[in-house]
Amino acid sequence: QAALLRAVTQWQRVAAWGRPLHGLCCSARDPRRWVGSRPPTLKETPSDTETEKFQMVYRFGAIRVFGFLSRLKVAQTALTVVALPPGFYLYTQGLMSLGSLCLMGGIAGFALAMLCWMSHFFRRLVGILYVNESGTVLRVAHLTFWGSRQDTCCPVADVIPLMETRDRPQEVFVRIQQYSGKQTFYLSMRYGCILDRERFTQVFG
Known part of the structure; x- marks a missing residue:
């Protein structure tokens, strides 16, 4: 996981070379566009927090890349599994050897x-962390199985x-x-960007 994160972060730095400063990971501009264009879904979100304002305290810029990798892995796995029935049919017709069929099953x-x-x-x-104005609710923006965004809220006291x-933070x-x-x-302190250190400290110490 650490090697994958370092590779993704380095790729992102190379891709961002020459871009204006507002495009870096520490930017808080348009945070809802980090995974796809669909609006985020809410999970375990109390009704009284839907209209309350939240302040962004942490952002992990490479989360877009991980969302793309997640969708790519789902598509690759689906194609691999879908190829099994045709392979079995070819085996029953004598057009494929048992070794080749076993290899497909193993893959x-x-x-x-x-x-x-x-x-x-x-x-x-974690892609983004938010804290409400009263400092009582933490909103965590993370990925779903399909690589899209999902928000989960929990009490700061919990x-x-x-x-x-x-x-260790290191x-x-x-x-x-x-x-x-x-x-x-999972939170990356090394590669993420703390935008509001005071609120972040109030939550995590």
Whole structure:
């Protein structure tokens, strides 16, 4: 995961060479366009937070690339699995050997396993963090299985401060955990950009 993140970040830096400064990852302009053009879906969002204003406190610029990789992996796995029935038909007609059919099955199984592993990580990778004006609700923007954006809200009081976890800020990823144990997210302190350090410290210590 760390090697993949370093490769994606380096690619993004090369692609961004020569662009104006407002296009860098630390920019807070138009944050809802980081994954596709569809509006984000809300999950576990209290009704009273829908009209409340949220302040962006953290942004991970490479999340767009990870969203593209997630959609690409889903499409690649689907094509691999769809090729199995025609392969089995060719085998029954004597046009394909058993070894070739087993190879296709192995490739499809490996693609499914990799999809599950990558999806487990990508769906927990934080793209943007928001905190409401009163400092009581944390909104986490992350990826879905299909590579689109999804917002999840949780009470700030339920977030475990980083000093109470075993993770170190110098690591590539640190975990955002909750006392209730509902869901765990992965935050990149090394490659992400803290936009509001005061609010960020109030949440994570």
